[in-house]
Amino acid sequence: MVVVVMFVSILMSCNSNKKEVAFQFQDESLSAEERVNDLVSRLTLKEKISQLRYDAPAISRLGIPEYNWWNECLHGVARAGEATVFPQAIGMGATWNPDLIFEMGTAVSDEARAKHHQFIKEGKRRMGQGLTFWTPNINIFRDPRWGRGQETYGEDPFLTGKIGVNYINALQGDDDKYLKVVATAKHFAVHSGPEKSRHQDNYQTNNKDLYETYLPAFKAAVKEANVYSVMCAYNRYRDAPCCGSDMLLQKILRNDWGFNGYVVSDCWAINDFWQAENHGVVETPAEAAAMALNNGTDLNCGNVYDPSLNDAILKELVDEVAIDAAVKKLFLARFKLGMFDATEHVKWANIPYDVVASKGHLALSEKVAQESMVLLKNENKTLPLSKDLKSIAIIGPNANATQALLGNYHGTPQQFITPLKAIKAKLPNAEIHYALGSDIATGWSTLTPIPITVLKSEGEAGLKGEYYSNNVFKGTPEFTRVDSIINFVWTPKRPINNLKSDNFSVRWSGAIKPTESGAYRIGLKASSFAKLFVNDSLYFEFSAEYEPKTKYFDTVLEKDKSYNIKIEYNNALSDPQAHLLWAKLDEDLITPAIKAVNKADVAILFLGLSPEIEGEEMEVELEGFDKGDRSEISLPKNQIELMKKVHATGKPTVVVLMNGSALAVNWAANNVPAILEAWYPGEFGGKAIADVLFGDYNPGGKLPVTFYKSVSDLPDFKDYNMANRTYKYFKGDPLFPFGHGLSYSNFEYSNLNIADQVSLKNAINISVEIKNTSKIAGDDVVQIYLTHLDREAQNAIRTLVSFDRVHLAAGETKTLNYKIDAEQYAWINAEGKKILEPGNVLLSVGGKQPNFTGVANASSTSVFTKRVLLTN
Incomplete structure (x- = not known):
C-alpha cells in the first residue's frame, strides 16, 4: 500500500509540472505523428486546402502561425538579406571535395537557423525567412547551353550524388528528433533546359539513360541522405507532367526508393497542366490540381490548389483522404523542425545570430x-x-x-x-x-551608378529622397534628405532607424543633367517594387519578388539639358536594394x-x-x-x-x-x-x-x-538521350575534358596494385602511390574510371566510380587505397536494370582521364590503366 501511494504521489507531481496545453497537438511529450494527426483532425476542409499552398496562412483559432515554404540556399542563404555568399554550385562541383561542401552546408544551415529565429522575434514570416529550403539542384548538366547549369554540380551523376548527399546531410543536421532545416532535391526529373520551352516540352529517354544518368543523384539524396523534400520539374517526361507523374512520384520515388517526405511543385508548374499554350493535358484548374495531388505532389508553389482543390472535391476528382495525407506530410515537416515546440527544447533554435557572416564562415567561403x-x-x-x-x-x-x-x-x-x-x-x-x-x-x-555630378535636386547635387516607414507612401515621410547617388543595399541595416518590419518606401526626385550629349541607356535595379518616371512619364514599373531585377530604356540626352526623374521604390522583402544606373552607348x-x-x-x-x-x-x-x-x-x-x-x-x-x-x-x-x-x-x-x-x-x-x-x-x-553527351559518351575531341585541371605542383602515380581477377560481387581493391615531385605543396584529385571492355557498344566510354582530393606537401608520397564495390562496377542494360556478369573491365587511376593530348592533357599529373577480369 505504501508503494502504491508513493507511485500515485510521484505521478501527480509529474502531472502538476506538465505544461498546460489547449490542444493535444501542443503536447511535446507526444510523438510528432500523434500531434499531426490531432492537429489535422481539427481542420476544416478549407483550412486543409489553404495549408497546401507555399504561402500557407495562419489558422488563428488553433494558434498556428502563417508559414512561407519558399526559401533558397543554393550557395548560402539567399534572398534573406545579409548572409555569407559561397561560390556558385558549379564551383562547388569543381572542388571535387564533398567533405569541404559538408563544412559549407553546416555553415549555411547555421546561418539559416539563426536568421529564421531572428525573423520570428521580429514578427517576420515572409518568403526567404523560413526553414524549408529548395536546395540543392542535382540535375545533370548534360548540355552547356543550359543557363541554369550553373546551379548544378556538373555533368556526372556520381560526382553530383556525392556532393549533393554531403550538402543535404549538413543542411538537415544530425539530431535524432529535429531537422536543422529541410533540404529539397530538385528538379525531379529529366530536367536541364531549354528554359524558354520548359513549360511545353515533353522529353523522352530510354530506360538506360533514365537509370544511369538522370536518377542516380536523386536516389542517393533519398537513400543515403534521407532528403526530406523533393521538387518536381516543369517539363513533361514520357507524356506526363513531372508534377503529375505517377511513374516518377509514386512508383520510383515512393515505392522503389521508400521516400517518405513531401513533394513540392516547381513554381506555377501545375498551371501548365491546363494552360493550352503550355502542356494542356487537362482542361481546368480543378483537373490540374487533382492530377498533381493524386500523383504525389503535396505542396503547391503557385495558386492552383487553393482554391481549385475545393472544386475538385465537389467534382469527385479527388477525395479528402488524399488532401489529409498531403497536409499531414507538411505539418509533420513543421513539427520535425520544432516549429511548435519551446525553443529551449530544439537543439538548433539557439544558434546565435552572430554566426551570420562570421569570420569563420567568411574564411570558409574563401577556402x-x-x-x-x-x-x-x-x-x-x-x-x-x-x-x-x-x-x-x-x-x-x-x-x-x-x-x-x-x-x-x-x-x-x-x-x-x-x-x-x-x-x-x-x-x-x-x-x-x-x-x-x-x-x-x-x-x-555595362551599367554603372549615375554619378552625383549629373544629378540635381533643388540646387543641390544628388536626388531628394523621401523615406516612409510603410511601403505605400502613406502619411508624411520619416525624413527627407539628398542622396548623392542611388546605389543602396540596405543590409543588414534599414534606412530608417528602429523600423519594426521590412516595409518601407522611398521616393527620389530631381533631374539628370548630362555633361555630354549622346545615346544613353538608363536602368533601375531593385529588389522589390519600383517605378521610374522621366519628365513625368512612367517609363516602366516592375516587381522583383525573388532576386533583384534590372529594367532599362535607351534614349538620347543633350549636354546641360535637365531631364526630370522620379523613382518610387516600395519594399516588402528582407533584401532591399535600389540602384539608378546608366551607360553611354556606342562608346x-x-x-x-x-x-x-x-x-x-x-x-x-x-x-x-x-x-x-x-x-x-x-x-x-x-x-x-x-x-x-x-x-x-x-x-x-x-x-x-x-x-x-x-x-x-x-x-x-x-x-x-x-x-x-x-x-x-x-x-x-x-x-x-x-x-x-x-x-x-x-x-x-x-x-x-x-x-x-x-x-x-x-x-x-x-x-x-x-x-x-x-x-x-x-x-x-x-x-x-545521352548519345554523344558528356565525357561518358562524347566521341569527339573536347577542348578541355571533364576532370581536367592543372597545378603548380607535379604529381606522379606509381605502384598501382589491382588484382588481375576479381570474383563477381566482390569489391575491386585498388592501391596506388602518389608523389608530389615539385617544391610546392598542392592538391590533386585522384580519379578512378571504369570501362566495360566486353560491353563497349552498350556502355559509356568510361564512368567515374571513385575520386579523392588529396593534399601533398612538397616531395611527399602517399599510398592510397580504394574499393570499387559491385554496385559501382555493374552496368545498366536497356531496361534500366543493373547487370553483374563476367568480363573484362579497364580501370584508369590518376589525376585525369587517359588518352588526351595537347592542351586537353593535364601535364602536371599522370594516370595509369589496368585491365581486370571479373569472374564467376
Whole structure:
C-alpha cells in the first residue's frame, strides 16, 4: 500500500509540472505523428486546402502561425538579406571535395537557423525567412547551353550524388528528433533546359539513360541522405507532367526508393497542366490540381490548389483522404523542425545570430573559392605571376563586376571583392591600369551608378529622397534628405532607424543633367517594387519578388539639358536594394583598353559570362543567347575581338574566365599561354583569383563538365538521350575534358596494385602511390574510371566510380587505397536494370582521364590503366 501511494504521489507531481496545453497537438511529450494527426483532425476542409499552398496562412483559432515554404540556399542563404555568399554550385562541383561542401552546408544551415529565429522575434514570416529550403539542384548538366547549369554540380551523376548527399546531410543536421532545416532535391526529373520551352516540352529517354544518368543523384539524396523534400520539374517526361507523374512520384520515388517526405511543385508548374499554350493535358484548374495531388505532389508553389482543390472535391476528382495525407506530410515537416515546440527544447533554435557572416564562415567561403579554381592552361609556367611586377593592365567586363561574383540564387554579402579590388590590395605598389575593354556581350551595356555630378535636386547635387516607414507612401515621410547617388543595399541595416518590419518606401526626385550629349541607356535595379518616371512619364514599373531585377530604356540626352526623374521604390522583402544606373552607348571601349595594356608589363583579361544573361527563364535575347540559355558556347564576339587585340600588343597575357557554364575558348586555348577558370566564385572570389594568379594559392580544382569546341559537336538541345553527351559518351575531341585541371605542383602515380581477377560481387581493391615531385605543396584529385571492355557498344566510354582530393606537401608520397564495390562496377542494360556478369573491365587511376593530348592533357599529373577480369 505504501508503494502504491508513493507511485500515485510521484505521478501527480509529474502531472502538476506538465505544461498546460489547449490542444493535444501542443503536447511535446507526444510523438510528432500523434500531434499531426490531432492537429489535422481539427481542420476544416478549407483550412486543409489553404495549408497546401507555399504561402500557407495562419489558422488563428488553433494558434498556428502563417508559414512561407519558399526559401533558397543554393550557395548560402539567399534572398534573406545579409548572409555569407559561397561560390556558385558549379564551383562547388569543381572542388571535387564533398567533405569541404559538408563544412559549407553546416555553415549555411547555421546561418539559416539563426536568421529564421531572428525573423520570428521580429514578427517576420515572409518568403526567404523560413526553414524549408529548395536546395540543392542535382540535375545533370548534360548540355552547356543550359543557363541554369550553373546551379548544378556538373555533368556526372556520381560526382553530383556525392556532393549533393554531403550538402543535404549538413543542411538537415544530425539530431535524432529535429531537422536543422529541410533540404529539397530538385528538379525531379529529366530536367536541364531549354528554359524558354520548359513549360511545353515533353522529353523522352530510354530506360538506360533514365537509370544511369538522370536518377542516380536523386536516389542517393533519398537513400543515403534521407532528403526530406523533393521538387518536381516543369517539363513533361514520357507524356506526363513531372508534377503529375505517377511513374516518377509514386512508383520510383515512393515505392522503389521508400521516400517518405513531401513533394513540392516547381513554381506555377501545375498551371501548365491546363494552360493550352503550355502542356494542356487537362482542361481546368480543378483537373490540374487533382492530377498533381493524386500523383504525389503535396505542396503547391503557385495558386492552383487553393482554391481549385475545393472544386475538385465537389467534382469527385479527388477525395479528402488524399488532401489529409498531403497536409499531414507538411505539418509533420513543421513539427520535425520544432516549429511548435519551446525553443529551449530544439537543439538548433539557439544558434546565435552572430554566426551570420562570421569570420569563420567568411574564411570558409574563401577556402571554397580557392578550391574551385581550375587552371586550364599554363604554358611555359606563365603562372604564377611575380609580385614584383611594376605595372599590370586589368581588362575586361568581369574585372570589376560584382554580379559575376554571385551567380544566381544568392544572398547579400558584406563585401564584394572583385578581381580588380583584390589585385590592387595584393600589389599596393604596382601601377594598375584598368579598362572595361568590352561589355559582356554586344547589346548588353555595362551599367554603372549615375554619378552625383549629373544629378540635381533643388540646387543641390544628388536626388531628394523621401523615406516612409510603410511601403505605400502613406502619411508624411520619416525624413527627407539628398542622396548623392542611388546605389543602396540596405543590409543588414534599414534606412530608417528602429523600423519594426521590412516595409518601407522611398521616393527620389530631381533631374539628370548630362555633361555630354549622346545615346544613353538608363536602368533601375531593385529588389522589390519600383517605378521610374522621366519628365513625368512612367517609363516602366516592375516587381522583383525573388532576386533583384534590372529594367532599362535607351534614349538620347543633350549636354546641360535637365531631364526630370522620379523613382518610387516600395519594399516588402528582407533584401532591399535600389540602384539608378546608366551607360553611354556606342562608346569605343577597346581603345582605352589597348592604351592601358601598352603601359603595362602584363595584361590580365577577365572574360566570360554573367548571371545577368545566363540563368533561369530570362527575357534576354542577344546574339549567342536565348532567354537565359545560350545558342552558342563561344565567348561573345566583342570579347573575342578584345582578347585578340590585347594579345596582338605582344604583352604577356593571361585570361581569367568567370562564368557558370562551359566555354569554347578555342582561340585562347591555341594562343594565350595561361587560362584560369574561376566560375562565379562568391564574395571572396576576387581574392581567390588573385591568390592563384600570384602564387599564394596552388590551384587544384578539376572541371565538373566537359568544355566542347562548338555547338556543332553536340546533339539537339532538346534531345535528352545521352548519345554523344558528356565525357561518358562524347566521341569527339573536347577542348578541355571533364576532370581536367592543372597545378603548380607535379604529381606522379606509381605502384598501382589491382588484382588481375576479381570474383563477381566482390569489391575491386585498388592501391596506388602518389608523389608530389615539385617544391610546392598542392592538391590533386585522384580519379578512378571504369570501362566495360566486353560491353563497349552498350556502355559509356568510361564512368567515374571513385575520386579523392588529396593534399601533398612538397616531395611527399602517399599510398592510397580504394574499393570499387559491385554496385559501382555493374552496368545498366536497356531496361534500366543493373547487370553483374563476367568480363573484362579497364580501370584508369590518376589525376585525369587517359588518352588526351595537347592542351586537353593535364601535364602536371599522370594516370595509369589496368585491365581486370571479373569472374564467376
